[in-house]
Amino acid sequence: MTDQYAIIGNPVQQSKSPIIHLAFAQVTHQDLDYTKIEGHDFTADVDAFRARGGRGMNITAPFKIDAFAYATERSERAQLAGAANALKFDGDRVLAENFDGIGLVRDVTHNLRCALKGQRVLVLGAGGATRGALLPFLAEQPAELVIANRSLGKAQELVAIGAAKGHVRACTYADLEGQTFDVVFNATSASLKTELPPVPASVFTGCTLAYELAYGKGLTPFLRLAQNAGVKEVADGVGMLAEQAAEAFEWWRGVRPDTRAVIELLTVPLV
Numbered sequence: 001m002t003d004q005y006a007i008i009g010n011p012v013q014q015s016k017s018p019i020i021h022l023a024f025a026q027v028t029h030q031d032l033d034y035t036k037i038e039g040h041d042f043t044a045d046v047d048a049f050r051a052r053g054g055r056g057m058n059i060t061a062p063f064k065i066d067a068f069a070y071a072t073e074r075s076e077r078a079q080l081a082g083a084a085n086a087l088k089f090d091g092d093r094v095l096a097e098n099f100d101g102i103g104l105v106r107d108v109t110h111n112l113r114c115a116l117k118g119q120r121v122l123v124l125g126a127g128g129a130t131r132g133a134l135l136p137f138l139a140e141q142p143a144e145l146v147i148a149n150r151s152l153g154k155a156q157e158l159v160a161i162g163a164a165k166g167h168v169r170a171c172t173y174a175d176l177e178g179q180t181f182d183v184v185f186n187a188t189s190a191s192l193k194t195e196l197p198p199v200p201a202s203v204f205t206g207c208t209l210a211y212e213l214a215y216g217k218g219l220t221p222f223l224r225l226a227q228n229a230g231v232k233e234v235a236d237g238v239g240m241l242a243e244q245a246a247e248a249f250e251w252w253r254g255v256r257p258d259t260r261a262v263i264e265l266l267t268v269p270l271v
């Protein structure tokens with residue numbers, strides 16, 4: 001019987017996960033189906049999917065914390081993020097993973113060939129996206145990781161989590177005046193509202209990569225600011241999306257698909 005997988009979210013119609021996973025299945029010759037589920041009651045919806053023979057799920061907003069709670073076993077990555085973006089069902093066992101951060105780091109270091117080791121890295125925002133990327137970033141051993149957020153307290157909470165694993169500090173946007181970075185990530189949700197985080201353009205002096213975690217939005221206000229400030233390379237999160245999917249696919253199926261074709265297919269020009 002064809003194995004069933006799905007993404008659950010609300011809204012979910014915008015999700016590219018079915019396209020990605022069905023493309024992976026084709027090239028790796030895996031017999032699986034992958035659908036979208038618009039979630040309303042997370043537990044009831046997932047129970048129903050499992051009763052229909054569901055083998056695994058991806059989780060998008062607003063259910064990543066519900067998915068974490070639903071699991072019976074949680075990876076270290078999921079525990080550190082406090083959220084799950086993938087579940088695997090094995091009888092009564094429900095395994096939770098979070099591949100967002102590792103997918104981001106793989107896109108940056110592998111696809112974009114931008115090593116983070118020894119670099120000065122700035123991350124804007126201190127929400128779920130930054131939380132998920134925190135330890136994968138620190139594992140790359142940047143010279144320093146700075147988390148800037150409007151509310152300093154949230155950034156300081158993340159620093160407390162990461163402090164034992166590397167050089168990480170918190171600051172406000174105003175504190176960024178006069179500081180420069182090699183790589184800058186926008187992990188705020190500002191771009192979803194076509195807003196610009198109040199980051200001073202001076203942070204981009206000498207910067208080699210500006211990366212927007214959102215994808216499919218074209219040249220966001222953040223990327224435009226970076227480009228105008230002379231940043232050599234700007235990227236959005238299409239590669240992160242494909243790489244986190246590849247991690248989940250390998251976790252479920254034991255085979256790692258190549259992501260190049262999917263990234264090409266889903267890339268929206270940054271104009």
Ligand code: ATR
Binds near residue numbers: 125128129197
């Ligand atoms: P996600 O899971 O996408 O990270 P989240 O947990 O709600 O979403 O976090 C959103 C992040 O975007 C927060 O860091 C938020 O900053 P505050 O904590 O100060 O609210 C940030 N954010 C959202 N809109 C922003 C804007 N216009 N400018 C700067 N930061 C913004």
